[in-house]
Amino acid sequence: MNKKIFAIATVSLIIFLVIFLPLASSNPDGLEQVAQTYGAQESEPIWNGLMADYSIAAIGDSYATTLAAGSIGTIIVLAAGLLIGKAMTKKN
Numbered sequence: 287m288n289k290k291i292f293a294i295a296t297v298s299l300i301i302f303l304v305i306f307l308p309l310a311s312s313n314p315d316g317l318e319q320v321a322q323t324y325g326a327q328e329s330e331p332i333w334n335g336l337m338a339d340y341s342i343a344a345i346g347d348s349y350a351t352t353l354a355a356g357s358i359g360t361i362i363v364l365a366a367g368l369l370i371g372k373a374m375t376k377k378n
Contacts, residue, residue, distance in 0.1 A: 299360060307353055 313319075321328070331338075337355040345351040 300357065303353055303356055303360075307349070307356065310352075 320326075337359065340355045340359075341348070341351045342354050342358075345354060
């Protein structure tokens with residue numbers, strides 16, 4: 287039963303991302319808007335991260351790279367939450 291729920295959740299998440307990802311705003315978020323308004327210049331980052339600006343360098347298409355980065359990030363967060371939840375529960 288747990289495998290069926292996991293499969294349904296995974297497929298639902300992928301369908302959700304495919305449908306709603308094109309509707310994401312291309313406008314800057316709050317902090318970026320304030321920085322642009324007051325002319326703050328962005329310095330060279332110390333570390334770019336694994337998926338900087340929600341993109342994967344190996345994928346050329348902007349839609350596909352954003353979809354892949356969003357999916358991978360969601361899976362990582364869900365896995366971390368599951369692991370933390372299992373670590374915090376009492377073992378009988």
